[in-house]
Amino acid sequence: MRRDLIFTLAAMAALLAAGLYGYFGDEPFYLTLAAKAAIFGLAGAGLNIALGYGGLVSLGHAAFFGIGGYAAGILASHARNYEPLMTWPVELAGTTSAPVIWIVAMLAAGLFSLPMGLLSLRTGGVYFIMITLAFAQMLYYFAVSWPAYGGEDGLSFYVRNELGGLQTMNPWIWFLVCYAILAVVLVLIAILTRSRFGLALTMARENPLRLANLGIGPKRVLLTAFVISAILTGLAGALYADLNRFVSPAMLSWHMSGEIMVFVILGGVGRLGGPVAGACVFILLEQVLGGFTEYWQFLLGLALIIIVLMGSGGLAGLFDRSGAKKGAAHG
Amino acid sequence: MSVALFFEQLLNGLQFGVMLFLMAAGLTLVFGVMGLINLAHGSLYMIGAFACASVVAATGSFTLGLVASFVAAAFAGVIIEALVLRRLYRRDHLDQVIVTFALILVFTEGTRWLFGSYPLYLDIPTPLQGTVHLPGGIDYPLFRLMIILVGLLVAVLLFLAVNRTRLGVRIRAGEADREMIAALGVDISKLYMIVFALGAALAGFAGALVGSVQSVQVGMGEPVLILGFVVIVIGGIGSIGGALIAAILVGITDTMGRVFLPMAFAAFTDPASANATGSALASMLIYILMALVLVFRPSGLFGEKA
Numbered sequence: 001m002r003r004d005l006i007f008t009l010a011a012m013a014a015l016l017a018a019g020l021y022g023y024f025g026d027e028p029f030y031l032t033l034a035a036k037a038a039i040f041g042l043a044g045a046g047l048n049i050a051l052g053y054g055g056l057v058s059l060g061h062a063a064f065f066g067i068g069g070y071a072a073g074i075l076a077s078h079a080r081n082y083e084p085l086m087t088w089p090v091e092l093a094g095t096t097s098a099p100v101i102w103i104v105a106m107l108a109a110g111l112f113s114l115p116m117g118l119l120s121l122r123t124g125g126v127y128f129i130m131i132t133l134a135f136a137q138m139l140y141y142f143a144v145s146w147p148a149y150g151g152e153d154g155l156s157f158y159v160r161n162e163l164g165g166l167q168t169m170n171p172w173i174w175f176l177v178c179y180a181i182l183a184v185v186l187v188l189i190a191i192l193t194r195s196r197f198g199l200a201l202t203m204a205r206e207n208p209l210r211l212a213n214l215g216i217g218p219k220r221v222l223l224t225a226f227v228i229s230a231i232l233t234g235l236a237g238a239l240y241a242d243l244n245r246f247v248s249p250a251m252l253s254w255h256m257s258g259e260i261m262v263f264v265i266l267g268g269v270g271r272l273g274g275p276v277a278g279a280c281v282f283i284l285l286e287q288v289l290g291g292f293t294e295y296w297q298f299l300l301g302l303a304l305i306i307i308v309l310m311g312s313g314g315l316a317g318l319f320d321r322s323g324a325k326k327g328a329a330h331g
Numbered sequence: 332m333s334v335a336l337f338f339e340q341l342l343n344g345l346q347f348g349v350m351l352f353l354m355a356a357g358l359t360l361v362f363g364v365m366g367l368i369n370l371a372h373g374s375l376y377m378i379g380a381f382a383c384a385s386v387v388a389a390t391g392s393f394t395l396g397l398v399a400s401f402v403a404a405a406f407a408g409v410i411i412e413a414l415v416l417r418r419l420y421r422r423d424h425l426d427q428v429i430v431t432f433a434l435i436l437v438f439t440e441g442t443r444w445l446f447g448s449y450p451l452y453l454d455i456p457t458p459l460q461g462t463v464h465l466p467g468g469i470d471y472p473l474f475r476l477m478i479i480l481v482g483l484l485v486a487v488l489l490f491l492a493v494n495r496t497r498l499g500v501r502i503r504a505g506e507a508d509r510e511m512i513a514a515l516g517v518d519i520s521k522l523y524m525i526v527f528a529l530g531a532a533l534a535g536f537a538g539a540l541v542g543s544v545q546s547v548q549v550g551m552g553e554p555v556l557i558l559g560f561v562v563i564v565i566g567g568i569g570s571i572g573g574a575l576i577a578a579i580l581v582g583i584t585d586t587m588g589r590v591f592l593p594m595a596f597a598a599f600t601d602p603a604s605a606n607a608t609g610s611a612l613a614s615m616l617i618y619i620l621m622a623l624v625l626v627f628r629p630s631g632l633f634g635e636k637a
Binding site: 051141147258262265269296304308 | 422429437439557561607613615626629
C-alpha cells in the first residue's frame with residue numbers, strides 16, 4: 001500500500017514537473033503534451049478500475065472515451081450555433097459550460113456502459129474481450145455513418161468550453177485543470193479501493209465463488225466497477241475533446257481502446273498511479289521514437305512485446321523491485 | 332425492390348460470409364486448441380493480400396499469387412508463433428491481448444514502411460473476368476461466384492480435416508484436454524505450430540481473395556478481425572460448424588442491411604434522412620444480432636455451456 005502511494009506521488013510529481021517545465025520554459029507545446037498525459041492517465045485510471053481491480057479485460061473503453069468526447073463536442077457545437085439540442089418533448093439548449101459538459105459526458109458514458117456491461121458480463125474470459133471490442137466498434141461505425149455530427153470527418157469547435165472565469169485557452173491553465181481533475185479522481189479511486197466495495201471487487205476478481213458465498217453477487221460488483229470505470233473514461237474523453245477542440249470517430253476506434261490499455265500495462269496493472277506513469281511514458285515514447293521515424297509505432301510495438309514478455313509488471317513493478325533491492329541492501 | 336437485386340445481394344452476403352468464415356476458422360481453432368486470443372490474426376490476412384499482390388505484380392500469375400498468400404501467411408504465422416506467441420499460452424488473456432495488439436502495430440507500420448499507405452489493386456485474371464447468367468435473370472460476376480465456391484470448398488475440406496483425419500483427432504483432443512494428449516505422446520508444440528500455421532494460411536488466403544475484389548491496403552485486416560470475433564461470439568468458440576453458420580449469417584445480415592434498410596426507411600421518410608438513418612442502423616445491425624444471441628445463448632449458438 002505504501003509503495004503504491006509513493007509510486008503514485010512520484011508519477012504525479014513527474015507530470016507536474018513536465019507542466020512546470022513547459023510553463024517556465026515558455027513551451028506551450030510541452031504544456032499541451034502534459035495535459036494530454038494527464039487526460040490519458042485519467043482514461044487509463046478509469047480502465048484500471050475494471051481491468052486492474054476487477055480483472056475485466058475490456059477492449060472497448062474507446063466507446064466511453066468517444067462518448068465523452070462527443071458529449072462535449074455536440075453540446076458545444078449546438079450552443080455555438082444557437083440550435084437547440086432537441087425541441088421535443090422539452091426544449092434543451094446546448095451549453096459551453098465545462099462542468100455541465102463533464103456531468104453529461106459521465107452520465108452518457110455510464111448509461112451506455114450499463115447495457116454493454118450487462119450483456120458482456122453474461123459471459124466471461126475471452127468472450128468478454130471480444131464483446132466489449134465489438135460494442136465499441138458498433139459505436140465507431142455508427143459515428144462514421146451518422147452524418148449529423150460530421151460523420152467520418154469529425155466535429156470541430158473552435159474555443160474551449162468555459163469554466164468559471166478561467167482562461168481555458170491558456171495551455172498552462174488548461175493543464176492545471178486536467179491535472180487537478182486527475183488528482184481528485186486518483187484520491188477517489190484510492191478511497192474506493194480501500195472501501196468495502198473495493199474489497200468486494202478484489203474478491204470478485206480473485207474468487208467470485210467465495211464472494212457469492214458471503215452473500216454478495218459478484219456480477220453486480222463487477223458491473224458497478226465497469227460502470228464507474230466507464231464514467232471516468234468518459235470524463236477523460238470530454239477533456240480530450242476540449243484539449244483538441246475536435247472530436248472524430250478516431251476517439252472511438254479500437255486503436256484507442258488498445259492505447260488506453262497500453263497506458264495501464266506500461267504503468268502497472270491494478271496500481272493507483274500506474275496509468276498516469278504509463279500515459280507519461282507513452283507520450284514520451286511517442287515524442288522520442290516519433291523523432292526517429294514516422295513509423296514509430298513499429299518500434300513501440302516491439303518495445304511492448306519485450307516489456308510484456310519479460311513480465312515486469314510495468315513501471316510500478318520495476319519500482320517495487322528496485323525498492324526491494326535497496327531494502328535488502330539496507331537490511 | 333426486384334427479385335434479381337435481392338438474389339444478387341444474397342450472393343454478395345454469402346461471399347462476404349464465406350470470407351469471414353476463413354478468418355473466423357483460424358481464430359476459433361487457435362483459441363480452442365491453444366487458448367490464445369490472437370488480435371494479430373487480421374495482420375496475417377493483410378500479409379496474405381500483400382504477398383498475393385507482390386507476386387502477381389512480379390510474375391503476372393494469379394494462381395502463384397494465391398499460393399504465395401497461403402505460404403506467406405503460414406510462414407509469418409509460424410514465425411510469430413515460435414518467437415512470441417509460444418510464450419503466451421500460459422499467460423492470462425490480458426498479456427495475450429496486449430502482445431498481439433503490439434504485433435498489429437509492428438505488422439501495420441512495417442507494411443506501411445515497405446509498401447506505403449496507398450492501396451494496391453489486383454487485376455482479376457482474364458478467364459475469371461466477366462459475369463455469368465444465373466437462373467432468374469441475374470448477371471453475377473464470375474470471380475465473386477468463384478470465391479463463394481472456393482470458400483465453401485475450403486470449409487468442407489477443413490471440416491473433413493478436423494473430423495476425419497488423424498491430425499483432426501489430435502486437434503480435437505487438444506481442445507478437450509491439453510495435458511492428456513501431451514501425456515499420450517503427441518508433440519504438443521508441433522501440433523500448436525501446425526494449428527497456428529493452418530489458421531494463418533486460411534486468413535492469408537481470405538485476404539488475397541478479398542483484396543482482389545476490393546483493394547490491398549494497410550490496416551485492411553482489422554475490420555475483418557473484429558467481424559471475425561463477432562462471428563465467433565455468435566457461433567460459439569471452438570466450433571468450426573458454428574463459425575461457418577454464424578459467418579454466413581453475419582455476412583448476409585450485414586450485406587442485406589446495408590442495401591435494404593435505407594430502402595425500407597425511404598418508404599416513410601424523405602430520401603436523405605432515410606439514407607442516413609438506414610445506413611447508420613445497418614452499420615450496427617450485426618452487433619445488435621450479436622447482442623440478441625448473447626441474451627438468449629450466452630455461449631453462442633453452437634458453443635458448449637461455459
